[in-house]
Amino acid sequence: MKMNHHRVGQLLSAYLDGELLPREGAAVQEHLLECRRCREEYERLRTTKGLLGELPLAEPPAEFWRVVRAPEAAAAPPRRISWRVPLLLRPAWAVAAVIVILALALIPLVKGTVDRLHAAEIGVDLYVREHALQMSTEPLPDRAYLGVVTGDADLVLVGGSTHRDEGAP
Amino acid sequence: MVPMARPDAVRADRYTREELARYDAIIQRYARHVYNIAYRMAGNEADARDLSQEAFLRVFRALRRVEPDAPLESWLHRIVSNLYIDLLRKRPRARVESLDAPMETPRGEMVREFPDIESSPEAIIEREQLDGAIQRALGTLSADLRLVVVLSDIEGLAYEEIATILHVPLGTVKSRLHRARQMLQQRLRPYMEARRRGWDG
Numbered sequence: 001m002k003m004n005h006h007r008v009g010q011l012l013s014a015y016l017d018g019e020l021l022p023r024e025g026a027a028v029q030e031h032l033l034e035c036r037r038c039r040e041e042y043e044r045l046r047t048t049k050g051l052l053g054e055l056p057l058a059e060p061p062a063e064f065w066r067v068v069r070a071p072e073a074a075a076a077p078p079r080r081i082s083w084r085v086p087l088l089l090r091p092a093w094a095v096a097a098v099i100v101i102l103a104l105a106l107i108p109l110v111k112g113t114v115d116r117l118h119a120a121e122i123g124v125d126l127y128v129r130e131h132a133l134q135m136s137t138e139p140l141p142d143r144a145y146l147g148v149v150t151g152d153a154d155l156v157l158v159g160g161s162t163h164r165d166e167g168a169p
Numbered sequence: 170m171v172p173m174a175r176p177d178a179v180r181a182d183r184y185t186r187e188e189l190a191r192y193d194a195i196i197q198r199y200a201r202h203v204y205n206i207a208y209r210m211a212g213n214e215a216d217a218r219d220l221s222q223e224a225f226l227r228v229f230r231a232l233r234r235v236e237p238d239a240p241l242e243s244w245l246h247r248i249v250s251n252l253y254i255d256l257l258r259k260r261p262r263a264r265v266e267s268l269d270a271p272m273e274t275p276r277g278e279m280v281r282e283f284p285d286i287e288s289s290p291e292a293i294i295e296r297e298q299l300d301g302a303i304q305r306a307l308g309t310l311s312a313d314l315r316l317v318v319v320l321s322d323i324e325g326l327a328y329e330e331i332a333t334i335l336h337v338p339l340g341t342v343k344s345r346l347h348r349a350r351q352m353l354q355q356r357l358r359p360y361m362e363a364r365r366r367g368w369d370g
Contacts, residue, residue: 010344014346014347017321017346045350047354048322048354048357051303051360051361052318052323052353055209057202058205060200061218064204064221065200067225069196071226
């Protein structure tokens with residue numbers, strides 16, 4: 001089996017590791033005898049492999065030994081749970097927060113709407129009058145009244161009549 | 170080595186004395202090795218520690234399912250390789266820190282300072298320089314190439330085993346290893362030439 005220079009170049013590492021089929025190995029060997037460039041390349045690869053193989057074992061730090069020798073202690077409370085629990089609870093917290101926010105926003109909205117519907121039922125002017133009394137004592141909590149005062153187009157008319165009523169006595 | 174029955178260590182009610190002794194034996198035999206692979210792959214102590222510690226936690230949890238005479242070595246290799254791959258997935262930008270690269274600090278770049286090892290024989294210093302250079306060269310490889318070359322040339326595994334561990338075809342192992350060695354060889358050429366001169370002289 002004859003191999004070209006390029007093909008041999010690709011197989012040099014596997015040749016070095018003895019991972020070629022016998023006939024491939026023989027072909028590379030044959031080529032190496034004739035080709036100086038491939039021989040040099042082979043030598044460099046061999047030295048590289050040798051250097052890597054001679055690397056000393058990295059010395060593990062004391063902390064490594066402590067954890068590895070007492071794996072249960074390391075796996076148990078603070079460390080693992082401290083990051084796992086918040087991770088599990090995070091969606092739950094988010095849902096709870098959304099519910100609270102929605103409740104805070106919706107309760108006055110719903111209450112206001114209900115009150116306004118009520119106002120429409122009994123007539124805005126009557127409603128305003130009814131609430132005007134309460135307004136004088138507790139102006140701020142009566143949001144429905146404020147809503148009507150600020151939001152209702154009819155109010156201009158109603159306000160006009162109230163003004164006239166108030167002016168009369 | 171510290172006996173495993175330390176009160177703060179493991180809960181003795183979960184594993185029998187024999188099982189704990191077995192775990193102890195596994196550590197004796199493989200801990201340095203596993204740490205070394207993790208260190209050569211990750212290139213820094215913090216990641217190496219996390220990876221190798223996690224590998225042993227898994228061994229500990231699976232202790233009862235491991236057959237007493239099962240070859241643990243390739244299993245451990247697989248665990249630590251997969252953990253490293255996971256780490257890279259989580260932190261794709263994770264870079265291997267090289268000790269002589271300038272450090273980024275708020276006041277600009279700083280170069281680490283190391284104490285001189287004046288009393289050491291020259292050969293040891295040279296060896297340390299060379300080791301540092303090799304580790305840096307490993308760090309410049311892509312993770313794929315680095316994994317293969319660590320398993321092959323540092324751990325001495327056969328292509329077949331590497332292919333199994335990394336779930337890649339044999340041909341891929343072959344080509345990656347060749348590329349990895351070529352790149353390392355280029356980067357280490359000055360050291361290799363110095364070495365050859367040393368041998369000749």
